[in-house]
Amino acid sequence: MVVVRWGNGGGDCSPRWGVSVVVAAVLVAVGSALAGADAGEVTVAGALPRILHAHVGKVHRPRPPHFSPPKIATDGALSQVSPAGTSRPSRVFHVTEFGADPTGTKDSTQAISDAVAGAMKAASPGRTLFTGIADLGGAEIHLDGGVYILRRPLRLPPSIGNLKIHGGSLVAADDFPAEGYLIELSAAATNTSSSQLNYEYITLRDLVLDANYRGGGAAIVNSLRTTVDNCYVIHFATDGVLVRGGHETFIRSSFLGQHITAGGDPAEKDFSGVAINLAGNDNAVTDVAIFSAATGVLVTGQANILTGVHCYNKATGFGGVGIHLRLPGLTQTRIIGCYLDFTGIVAEDPVELLVAGSFFLGDANIVLRSVNGVVSGVNVVDNMFSGSGKGVEIVRLDESTRRFTAVEQVVVGRNAVVGMKERATFAKGVASGEGRSWVVDFSSLLLFPDRIESLQYTLAVTGGAADAPPPVPFTAHGVRNVSGNRVVVESQVPVSATVYASVDQFLGASG
Structure with missing residues (x-):
């Protein structure tokens, strides 16, 4: 039998010392005894401050744990566990x-x-x-x-x-x-x-x-x-x-x-x-x-x-x-x-x-x-x-x-x-020059042949004809043809101008 005895002494009880220190000391003492102490009594007097004596009465008799340790089920027991209490085959x-x-x-x-x-x-x-x-x-x-x-x-x-x-x-x-x-x-x-x-x-x-x-x-x-x-x-x-x-x-x-x-x-x-x-x-x-x-x-x-x-x-x-x-x-x-x-x-x-x-x-x-x-x-x-x-x-x-x-x-x-030929159903193009007619050709780009569903264009006059006296004339103009996916714009009088055209082949739903 191993007896653990605390050394005598007085002292103040300081809150910085806790029960965990006491338990640690006890474990050290028990370990020493099991290692081969000759006497039937192991003294740890002086190992801890005297202030711990006030706690000895509280920890001298170990108390049972509040919860029981978990139980490990055997393989046989696990095979029988199911929500209904009966075995279920694997799926x-x-x-x-x-x-x-x-x-x-x-x-x-x-x-x-x-x-x-x-x-x-x-x-x-x-x-x-x-x-x-x-x-x-x-x-x-x-x-x-x-x-x-x-x-x-x-x-x-x-x-x-x-x-x-x-x-x-x-x-x-x-x-x-x-x-x-x-x-x-x-x-x-x-x-x-x-x-x-x-x-x-x-x-x-x-x-x-x-x-x-x-x-x-x-x-x-x-x-x-x-x-x-x-x-x-x-x-x-x-x-x-x-x-x-x-x-x-x-x-x-x-x-x-x-x-x-x-x-x-x-x-x-x-x-x-x-x-x-x-x-x-x-x-x-x-x-x-x-x-x-x-x-x-x-x-x-x-x-x-x-x-x-x-x-x-x-x-x-x-x-x-x-x-x-x-x-x-x-x-x-x-x-x-x-x-x-x-x-x-x-x-x-x-x-x-x-x-x-x-x-x-x-x-x-x-x-x-x-x-x-x-x-x-x-x-x-x-x-x-x-x-x-x-x-x-x-x-x-x-x-x-x-x-x-x-x-x-x-x-x-x-x-x-x-490295390939682009095709699209909408496009923009430009044509510049002097005269009464400008052609913006979309035939190499538009997907469907001879199909222009909508068109917007702008004619920007930059000057009169080469032989015309200033000022720059104001001229009427309009679209004359869109066949073959080529937009033809003509003016009433010869001018130097640029035509900007935007077309698409999109046709909305018929119904």
Whole structure:
């Protein structure tokens, strides 16, 4: 037994000494005793000032703590903790636990399908998202960083939502169906109707989808609020990602290419397929790089937006198209802050199209293609164009089928152009000289031939004719002709003058 005894002495009790000092001294004494003191009594007399004796009675008997120390649960105990007091199964389904082969040696189609079936069984009874779509509660199909061979598409059962598939690679087998997709959100292989929504809030994240030149990467059909995030989609023969029907599919921070290349591939002229096929409405493609395909993004649905998309999939010179808007008469597409790298944009009969803040490199340009002769509500503004000096127009009209006859609300301008031929729908010009007629020629700049919708001009007389006596005459003048996008101004008498003209081809909405 160790006895701690305080030395005797008197002294004033000063408030600067506290109980903590006493406790510290006690700990020192006890430590010394445990270290091997010979006597059964340890004296610390004189170790502390005498003023502490007044506190000895208060600290001599230690008091129990006010709170019990926390208890650490065992693994077994933790496994049984739940809000209801009973165990709940995990909603993370590891495909390897269902027999999937992460080495890519054996077919894992059925095993991964079984994992999806397991996630469906974990759905909370009675909870739904959109009408008829079961809420799986955020269940995850975890690929555990493996590579899995699929001999047939991984088709998700219809009427499910709130599910994530992530964390690994899916590779098509050599006998994978040529018309299939590695992941199919499709109630049936031939389901092309958009009348029914079969999926909601499905997330495909952190995946490599290697179609092995057999079919495509992912098909998202009649799905609502779907996300494709941080995916690498390669070796597709048809589409990298197909979106058909439904709406609000977000494809972001992903990379797509039929062939793995960093540009300048010797086989570029043979690239085929479509990286992203948007055959639905209200979708967004954001921060995506498309490095090989005949067409980077094909849009046949309305109200889609593309931002931060870098297309160097196949050069225009080889017949490639970066972004193809193939919805004549109802485009409703916004292309903002994109990078068209040696491949351009083709818009068929565009109605309500915005191309802004984008960069066009290597003679990449915008082609407005006439199908039924309609172009309306088009804005091509604040872009940068950089070319080779070969005279390629930044915006070109393709009227090989028929001329554009229904033209209204088209604005092309405020673009920075280097090494290409500028086109615009509004312009300013100047003509100076002596005589009775001045011509300001806009034919090399205005986009539409022989079309000036409005004109403003000023004639500034600087002097009379060379053989006319002073003073400078006041003369009547007017516009005599605007055909061929050439403004002709004439004066009543010969004068030395400068004509300043401003024109545009903008025609307001007819209705």
